[in-house]
Amino acid sequence: MQFSTTRQFPDFLARLSPADRADLLQLAMRRQVAKGELIFQAGGAGDCVHFLEAGRAKIYHLSLTGKEILLWFCFPDEIFGLAEVCHGGGRQVYAEACETSQVLSVAQEDFKTFLATHAAAALLVIDVLASRLRILGNTLQSLVAHDVNERVAQLLAQLADRHGRRGENGDIYLDIRITHQEMANMIGTTRQSVTSALNILRRLGVVEFDDHHHMRLRGDHAHIPNSHGRLSS
Amino acid sequence: MQFSTTRQFPDFLARLSPADRADLLQLAMRRQVAKGELIFQAGGAGDCVHFLEAGRAKIYHLSLTGKEILLWFCFPDEIFGLAEVCHGGGRQVYAEACETSQVLSVAQEDFKTFLATHAAAALLVIDVLASRLRILGNTLQSLVAHDVNERVAQLLAQLADRHGRRGENGDIYLDIRITHQEMANMIGTTRQSVTSALNILRRLGVVEFDDHHHMRLRGDHAHIPNSHGRLSS
DNA sequence: GCGATTCTGTCGGCTGGCCGACATGAGCAT
DNA sequence: ATGCTCATGTCGGCCAGCCGACAGAATCGC
Numbered sequence: 052m053q054f055s056t057t058r059q060f061p062d063f064l065a066r067l068s069p070a071d072r073a074d075l076l077q078l079a080m081r082r083q084v085a086k087g088e089l090i091f092q093a094g095g096a097g098d099c100v101h102f103l104e105a106g107r108a109k110i111y112h113l114s115l116t117g118k119e120i121l122l123w124f125c126f127p128d129e130i131f132g133l134a135e136v137c138h139g140g141g142r143q144v145y146a147e148a149c150e151t152s153q154v155l156s157v158a159q160e161d162f163k164t165f166l167a168t169h170a171a172a173a174l175l176v177i178d179v180l181a182s183r184l185r186i187l188g189n190t191l192q193s194l195v196a197h198d199v200n201e202r203v204a205q206l207l208a209q210l211a212d213r214h215g216r217r218g219e220n221g222d223i224y225l226d227i228r229i230t231h232q233e234m235a236n237m238i239g240t241t242r243q244s245v246t247s248a249l250n251i252l253r254r255l256g257v258v259e260f261d262d263h264h265h266m267r268l269r270g271d272h273a274h275i276p277n278s279h280g281r282l283s284s
Numbered sequence: 285m286q287f288s289t290t291r292q293f294p295d296f297l298a299r300l301s302p303a304d305r306a307d308l309l310q311l312a313m314r315r316q317v318a319k320g321e322l323i324f325q326a327g328g329a330g331d332c333v334h335f336l337e338a339g340r341a342k343i344y345h346l347s348l349t350g351k352e353i354l355l356w357f358c359f360p361d362e363i364f365g366l367a368e369v370c371h372g373g374g375r376q377v378y379a380e381a382c383e384t385s386q387v388l389s390v391a392q393e394d395f396k397t398f399l400a401t402h403a404a405a406a407l408l409v410i411d412v413l414a415s416r417l418r419i420l421g422n423t424l425q426s427l428v429a430h431d432v433n434e435r436v437a438q439l440l441a442q443l444a445d446r447h448g449r450r451g452e453n454g455d456i457y458l459d460i461r462i463t464h465q466e467m468a469n470m471i472g473t474t475r476q477s478v479t480s481a482l483n484i485l486r487r488l489g490v491v492e493f494d495d496h497h498h499m500r501l502r503g504d505h506a507h508i509p510n511s512h513g514r515l516s517s
Numbered sequence: 518g519c520g521a522t523t524c525t526g527t528c529g530g531c532t533g534g535c536c537g538a539c540a541t542g543a544g545c546a547t
Numbered sequence: 548a549t550g551c552t553c554a555t556g557t558c559g560g561c562c563a564g565c566c567g568a569c570a571g572a573a574t575c576g577c
Contacts, residue, residue, distance in 0.1 A: 112421060114429035122421055134414040134421075143418060166407060173406040174399060180413035181367040185376060187420040188345060188355055188367075194427055195472035196347035199534070230554065239428035241535060246556060432564070463524065474565060479526060 062128035063179055064102055071169050078165060079155040090132075090146040090154055097135035097142040099156040103127055106152020107227075111145050111236065121236040123186070124149070126214070130179060194239050202238040203248035207258060211268050225266040295361035296412055297335055304405050308398055312388040323365075323379040323387055330368035330375040332389040336360055339385020340460075344378050344469065354469040356419070357382070359447070363412060427472050435471040436481035440491065444501050458499040 064072060079102070084090055090101060090108060103125045110131055112120040122144060125131045135142045148154075157165070166173040193202055207225075215223040231245040238245075252258045259267045297305060312335070317323055323334060323341060336358045343364055345353040355377060358364045368375045381387075390398070399406040426435055440458075448456040464478040471478075485491045492500045 112425035112429075114425060116429065118429050120425045120428055122424070134417045138411055138414040138418060144421065163407065166410070167403040170400040170403065170406065173403065173410065174396065176410055177399070177406065177413065178371055180410065180417060181371040184367045184413060184417055184420065185371060187417065187424065188377065191355070191420065191424055191427070191472075192345035192347060192353045194424070195353055196345075196349065196351050232554080239424075242555085243536085243557085244534060246554095250556080464526095465524080475525085476527085476566085477564060479524095483526080 062126070063130035063175060064104075064128040066175055067172060071172050074169065075157065075165055075172070076155070078157045078161040080157075082154050082156060084148040084152050084154055086148055086150045088148050090148060091142055092145045093142050095142040097132070097140075098159045099132065100130060100159065100162045101132045101146070102155040102157075103129050103131065104153035104155055106154075107149040108152060108154075109147055109149055109233070111147070112143070113145055119236045120239070121233060123183070123237075130176070133176070133180065190238075199238075199240045199244045200248045200251060202240065203234065203245055204252060204257070206234060206238050207252070207266075207268065215268065223268040225268070295359070296363035296408060297337075297361040299408055300405060304402050307402065308390065308405070309388070311390045311394040311398060313390075315387050315389060317381040317385050317387055319381055319383045321381050323381060324375055325378045326375050328375040330365070330373075331392045332365065333363060333392065333395045334365045334379070335388040335390075336362050336364065337386035337388055339387075340382040341385060341387075342380055342382055342466070344380070345376070346378055352469045353472070354466060356416070356470075363409070366409070366413065423471075432471075432473045432477045433481045433484060435473065436467065436478055437485060437490070439467060439471050440485070440499075440501060448501065456501040458501065 067075065081104070084106075091097070091099075093113065105127050108125040108131065110122045110125060112122065114120065125146075132142075132146060135144075166176060193205055197205070210227065210229075211223045211225055214227050215225045217223050231249070232242045235242050235245045249258070253260070257268065300308065314337070317339075324330070324332075326346065338360050341358040341364065343355045343358065345355065347353065358379075364379060365375075368377075399409060426438055430438070443460065443462070444456045444458055447460050448458045450456050464482070465475045468475050468478045482491070486493070490502055492502070
């Protein structure tokens, strides 16, 4: 949730040293996946770690009732499918390409050997996992402690933090394409509630939608959700 | 949530090779903490990793309204306070001793050097983090997809999995002391709802409470919560 | 032992937000 | 254009579960 503090950059590949990256790439298979295609799914073996070279993917749980719980979005250079590979026991989540994407895959055993022989990379993996753990913990806490409106505001802040670009007037521009349904899946609510929460924020002047799905967060409001700002609903 | 599949053993110390463990212990400071005492708290520097030698501790978020969100319990030999140390940015959670406990502390820098020179230990850390990530993901999914009664049932299954002992008749005995309030904090509900859910389970014959806080899960019902069993409420 | 504190059990009232349902609009293909 | 699909907006009914309140029961401290 933290806004504009330590930015969480899980982009594993970019932070790897060039030499390590070269070593890793030697072990990898490259694959193209179409929008909507699954990269792996719950129940699968979980014998590969993946890296997103280009595109966008989402990692989610699927409940028995078909409810989708979005754990996080993956962006280029990020590693994913790590948890199951490292701990064993098969996949528990789904990974789906949100758009046409390039994916690198490394076999579990190869990756473990790689980590054992590249200490810096292992530390980086630890960093990435730790960072995600914190994010999930925050999501959890936000889920039980805040109402829907605040969760939406926090989600915006989080997205702005990870993916926004700051304009010279302090406003933040977000151009990722994300539906209300996806947002709802990320914060454990329904499509309708997200819609109405966003409209409240819009009426308050916190957020604006330019032409097509480009979001603009008012700079002077942008920190509010950070310090756990109430919506003064 | 998975019940009686791959047991999640986050007991780091016990899985470390004797040589590695000896090396690690050389870096550690031992400390005694009383029941209710904080081992670290949100806002702190987060400059140490900790290991629980004996006792029990809980890791939790605290919301602004004073609501406690219990991320997990720590039992002997487990490592904790890892996420903040590895990723930086200070503590976001609280760690509190549930009973008088022995804690080992290792400075962040020392620990990183240790990991860099002990590949097996680094892999183990990755394993532990990955395992917790899965657990948190499951908690998250359970939180949004299931109602309170099912969450309570799942929690029991999870506790039985980690801490229960199986009797020869297939029943599972749990002797950890945990209040309804703590259970509520773990699954994002209220004390009262936990009480009533437990009573429903008791009436169904799934669970029994012997003398003092010793719980007995009926063997033939024990898997139900696993396979996402409905309570047929 | 005896009080003080903490935990458990139970009951109603109140409400956030889930769940249809339906309309409008935007994007895309033919 | 014309349809088809998918996203957004809005409304009301309904109910899970939160909250406060209160009464036992158990545990702790001395």
